[in-house]
Each structure stands twice: as C-alpha cells, then as structure tokens.
Amino acid sequence: MSVKTVLIVDDEPAIREMIAVALEMADYECLEAADAREAHALIIDRQPDIILLDWMLPGTSGIELARRLKKEETTANIPIIMLTAKVEEDNKIRGLEVGADDYITKPFSPRELVARLKAVLRRATPPGIDAPIEVDGLTLDPSSHRVTANDSFLSVGPTEYRLLQFFMTHQERVYTRSQLLDQVWGGNVYVEERTVDVHIRRLRKALGARHDHLIQTVRGAGYRFSTQPA
Amino acid sequence: MSVKTVLIVDDEPAIREMIAVALEMADYECLEAADAREAHALIIDRQPDIILLDWMLPGTSGIELARRLKKEETTANIPIIMLTAKVEEDNKIRGLEVGADDYITKPFSPRELVARLKAVLRRATPPGIDAPIEVDGLTLDPSSHRVTANDSFLSVGPTEYRLLQFFMTHQERVYTRSQLLDQVWGGNVYVEERTVDVHIRRLRKALGARHDHLIQTVRGAGYRFSTQPA
DNA sequence: AAAGTCTGTCACATGTTTGTAACACTGGGG
DNA sequence: CCCCAGTGTTACAAACATGTGACAGACTTT
Structure with a gap:
C-alpha cells in the first residue's frame, strides 16, 4: 500500500x-x-x-x-x-x-x-478481483488470502505471503535483496538486507520440500522464482 | 417484469x-x-x-x-x-x-x-434470496431473523446477526476490518477498527465451540468465514 | 424508575511475527 | 586443499496483532 x-x-x-x-x-x-x-x-x-x-x-x-x-x-x-x-x-x-x-x-x-x-x-479503490495464481500445484488466492499446495492449505506468515505473491507475479526473473525490500517491504523501511534471507528461508520452509525449489538462490545476485530447474 | x-x-x-x-x-x-x-x-x-x-x-x-x-x-x-x-x-x-x-x-x-x-x-422479490443459509449445521434464516445450530436457537445480537449474515453470504473470502465496517456497519460510520474484533469475539461466543471455528482470523489481513480448516 | 440489552471503547493478556545477531555451511577461486 | 564471501539456519527479544473481560452510555422494556 x-x-x-x-x-x-x-x-x-x-x-x-x-x-x-x-x-x-x-x-x-x-x-x-x-x-x-x-x-x-x-x-x-x-x-x-x-x-x-x-x-x-x-x-x-x-x-x-x-x-x-x-x-x-x-x-x-x-x-x-x-x-x-x-x-x-x-x-x-x-x-x-x-x-x-x-x-x-x-x-x-x-x-x-x-x-x-x-x-x-x-x-x-474497489476490492480487487485478483485471480488465483497457480504454479506447479501451488496456488495463491488473493481473495481468500490462502496458499494451497495440492489441495492442502499452507500456513504462511504475512511477510512470506507478500513475498510469495510478489514472486508468483514476477516469475523467472532475479531480484536483489534490495529490490525485494523495496517491492515487498515497501520503499522507505530500513532493514538489513540479510533479513530477506531469513524470510526466504521461512517461505521455503512453509512451501515444503514439494515446492521449495521454486525459490532459487542466485549467488551474488539475489533470488528468483522459477519453474525451471536451477 | x-x-x-x-x-x-x-x-x-x-x-x-x-x-x-x-x-x-x-x-x-x-x-x-x-x-x-x-x-x-x-x-x-x-x-x-x-x-x-x-x-x-x-x-x-x-x-x-x-x-x-x-x-x-x-x-x-x-x-x-x-x-x-x-x-x-x-x-x-x-x-x-x-x-x-x-x-x-x-x-x-x-x-x-x-x-x-x-x-x-x-x-x-425472489423468494430464493430470503432462503435460509445453512453451513455445517449452522442455519441463518433471514425470514425469521433467526440463527439455529443443530435445532437449537442461538442468541445473537443485532450487529452479530448482520455480521454473520454478511459472512455467510460471502464465504471463503478475507475481509479487512475496514471492509467489514463498510459492509456491516454501513458506509460512512466512524468507529474504531478494533470494534470489529470485539464483535467478532461476540459472534464467536454466540456460535459456541461447535461453530466458532468458521470465523477465521487472517493475521495481518482481517477475517474470513470458511468451512475449510484454517 | 428499574432492570435489561446492546454498543463502542479501553486496558490488559496472550500469542505471532519480525528483524537481527550469531554461528554453520557451501562452493568456487587460488 | 584452504579461503572466504555468500548463503542457510537457528535462537531470541522486541514489536505488533489479536483475544478477552470490563465498563459506561444510550435505548428499550417492564
């Protein structure tokens, strides 16, 4: 916002x-x-x-x-x-x-x-009619604010939810920690870049072994959401 | 017509x-x-x-x-x-x-x-919209203005009734406190957002342990009425 | 008038989330 | 093989969000 x-x-x-x-x-x-x-x-x-x-x-x-x-x-x-x-x-x-x-x-x-x-x-600003985003059995539904993996609900915290939403709407592209802080945290907050790592970790954990590979580390650059193997 | x-x-x-x-x-x-x-x-x-x-x-x-x-x-x-x-x-x-x-x-x-x-x-006009809504043994009947849980009447206050009615006609979707104030209290009322929490609490209490889980808290977002587990 | 209901707000309790630091691990260059 | 910068992982206290009980005021009913 x-x-x-x-x-x-x-x-x-x-x-x-x-x-x-x-x-x-x-x-x-x-x-x-x-x-x-x-x-x-x-x-x-x-x-x-x-x-x-x-x-x-x-x-x-x-x-x-x-x-x-x-x-x-x-x-x-x-x-x-x-x-x-x-x-x-x-x-x-x-x-x-x-x-x-x-x-x-x-x-x-x-x-x-x-x-x-x-x-x-x-x-x-009428309530958005955001369609669910689905990737490889993983679904994020903005209207119900839910993340589903093969019909079972995943429990993701607020920040991880925003992070995932950002990634799913911006797939196949690398984002630096700094860019992620801008986009997901909001421009004018001061937090350590390493904080992103921690939340990435939390998100991966929430996604589980079945889907955590979708969040890929790009050494020296940042992170990427991709369906392609790293 | x-x-x-x-x-x-x-x-x-x-x-x-x-x-x-x-x-x-x-x-x-x-x-x-x-x-x-x-x-x-x-x-x-x-x-x-x-x-x-x-x-x-x-x-x-x-x-x-x-x-x-x-x-x-x-x-x-x-x-x-x-x-x-x-x-x-x-x-x-x-x-x-x-x-x-x-x-x-x-x-x-x-x-x-x-x-x-x-x-x-x-x-x-259509009798359909006046029809009782039933979810998981919980029934709200607009025509009699009554809420029933497995054949016993529940005592819900006016605001809780409207809140429940709104939720039952808008299931599976998150509403912010702000949106609920709009929809249930009416557009330009001005009350604290936390008031919503209190009425949610009252509604849950009125619903009893058997059904209070239908009103789910979505941390950082708002509330949701859902038959699916949180 | 009295008793009862309903509402909005507060203060405090409880529980979650968040950012950070500290330490462990990894992979690629020398 | 060793370095070491970069990343993964864990723990934790502070910040934050929500749950909960109590209360006063407005209305309604008796």
Whole structure:
C-alpha cells in the first residue's frame, strides 16, 4: 500500500494546518492550496489521490472548482470531499450533485475526517478481483488470502505471503535483496538486507520440500522464482 | 417484469419531485406522500412494491411509521428504504433494526438511489434470496431473523446477526476490518477498527465451540468465514 | 424508575511475527 | 586443499496483532 496524497484546499491557513497535522499523523501526505488557481496547479502537478475542498473560497468557489474537476477527464476520478461551515442541506445536495463523494460539516473532529477519508478512498479503490495464481500445484488466492499446495492449505506468515505473491507475479526473473525490500517491504523501511534471507528461508520452509525449489538462490545476485530447474 | 410502484414519503415537495423524476426515468411508477397519515392511506390503497421513507416527518416520524408497517402482517413484507439527512450513524442502525431494508443518507445521487432501489427489490422479490443459509449445521434464516445450530436457537445480537449474515453470504473470502465496517456497519460510520474484533469475539461466543471455528482470523489481513480448516 | 440489552471503547493478556545477531555451511577461486 | 564471501539456519527479544473481560452510555422494556 503506497502512501496516499491529500490535497487540502481552504483559504484559512489555520484550518489547513489543523487538517494537515491530523492527516500526517494518520500517514497521509499533504498538499495545501489556498484558492482554486493554486489548487488546480497542484492537481496537475502532483496528482493527489483525494481532495479536501472547502465550500467557501475567494474567487472561484469550491463548488465551482469541483464541478470543473469532475468535468475534465483527467481529474474526474479523483475523489472529492467537500468541507463546509454551512448547515443548509441545499448546499449538501448541490455539492454532491456536482460530484463530490462525501461531505463534512465544520466543525468536525480530526478522527471523523480521517475515518471519512479512509472510507471514500476505500470505495474509490474497489476490492480487487485478483485471480488465483497457480504454479506447479501451488496456488495463491488473493481473495481468500490462502496458499494451497495440492489441495492442502499452507500456513504462511504475512511477510512470506507478500513475498510469495510478489514472486508468483514476477516469475523467472532475479531480484536483489534490495529490490525485494523495496517491492515487498515497501520503499522507505530500513532493514538489513540479510533479513530477506531469513524470510526466504521461512517461505521455503512453509512451501515444503514439494515446492521449495521454486525459490532459487542466485549467488551474488539475489533470488528468483522459477519453474525451471536451477 | 411488471412495472414496480414506489411510494415516496417525504415532507419536502422539492425532494419528492427530484426523486420522482429520477425514478420515472428509470421506469418506475411513483406515488407521493407528505406525512405518515397520507402514506398509510396510499399503502393500503395502492399497495406499493417498495417505500422510500424519510427519517424526518411532521407528526409521526419516519422511523415510527416503519416500525408500525413492519409490525402489521399485511405490510410487513413491503421493502422500506430509509432516507435521512442526519449524519449520526446511530440512526442508521436504528433504522435497520426497525426493519428497513436499506438506508440512504442525504444527499444522494439519483443514480445511487436507483441502484439501491433495484438491489432491494431484487433481494425482496425472489423468494430464493430470503432462503435460509445453512453451513455445517449452522442455519441463518433471514425470514425469521433467526440463527439455529443443530435445532437449537442461538442468541445473537443485532450487529452479530448482520455480521454473520454478511459472512455467510460471502464465504471463503478475507475481509479487512475496514471492509467489514463498510459492509456491516454501513458506509460512512466512524468507529474504531478494533470494534470489529470485539464483535467478532461476540459472534464467536454466540456460535459456541461447535461453530466458532468458521470465523477465521487472517493475521495481518482481517477475517474470513470458511468451512475449510484454517 | 428499574432492570435489561446492546454498543463502542479501553486496558490488559496472550500469542505471532519480525528483524537481527550469531554461528554453520557451501562452493568456487587460488 | 584452504579461503572466504555468500548463503542457510537457528535462537531470541522486541514489536505488533489479536483475544478477552470490563465498563459506561444510550435505548428499550417492564
């Protein structure tokens, strides 16, 4: 899961600040804009995953910006959450008609904000319909999160599962420990490269004698998942 | 497929109008009522196939009407979709407890409304979907709202019932806590993810040793309902 | 009003997973 | 045959995820 980028559009610096703090604590990356022009530039430039848009903006209003964004093909599928101090329901309806995906009335708790944001992002990324991957009697099924070897279930830990999933979707190619750390652990963690060895070992053990040869050591280079003999 | 008749109950003429337009474009026949009395008369008289019921009504509240309708035998099986402007999600739960079949928070898009309406009708019409689900001696019967384990009734709370129903209709697949909150609690509720754990625990306890293994923990991922061993 | 139910949250218990270090082994070059 | 860099293997404490019991507040029923 990569870190999501949130664009906060509000003319009040204090509010932006408050939101940004809350979001950063929840591991989101924040961009800030004070008006529609600035927002638009950032959208094009940085491609945020979701936009928090204040109803009231100097110049072009928030709702106007939302409408424009939803009209353009390149930005239409970026989810938008409208923020407003207004209580009137009309605004709410108009906001959503314009294509906003959710709506938060100020004042709101940081917790609620984060929860809503999560919900919207979740809905925007529909649950994957990943097909099971099968190799040589070994099956990994993402939807049930299960690994099967000839009809019997294998018990693999979380990291080993991710490792196996990566390998099965990237067969026949060598990956260095460093690359594996990037791809399986996620870019910005600091762990020893030898840690990969240990997890490879654990994965092989979990796979059992019947399949552990699929994970091949390439001396001086890294590891490879291959159906071909080493 | 005959044309379905929809009764719209809302005190705001503008909203009724908006809904009616959307529904008529989707080929539904619309009836409108502004309050509970009017609604009741139309229900007896015209026998709508489904009711869209606003939460806020002058006089008898929407929820009160729903409760009454679900209590009476002649009207109990008319599906009800609750509409509300309230943000508090407690309402959602109470609305569903009363027997509403779905729930939509204003504001909503006409698209969403039609989609939900269709879904509810689909669920309501074929007797098949109302059929009891049986797994390994454990039976959930939506029509009687009961859970049975080998001929003895189990006492499960409302949330646990919904959780179980969701799981039994979505077996063999992992759901994250987040997804479960979406599916079982409802889209924009905001509760801690750990709350899911607690309800899982309660459900397991209610199921008893004989069946609690059906709810499996998938470490680092979520939960799964499965007849296969973990 | 009282007793009971249900829910969400917390604090603590329990159990797993993870990263690391330490040591054992291997294979290929000299 | 010996080196030794590279890899396999094991053990372990810390970090983390989940299980579990208790509790307060909101509602419902008596």
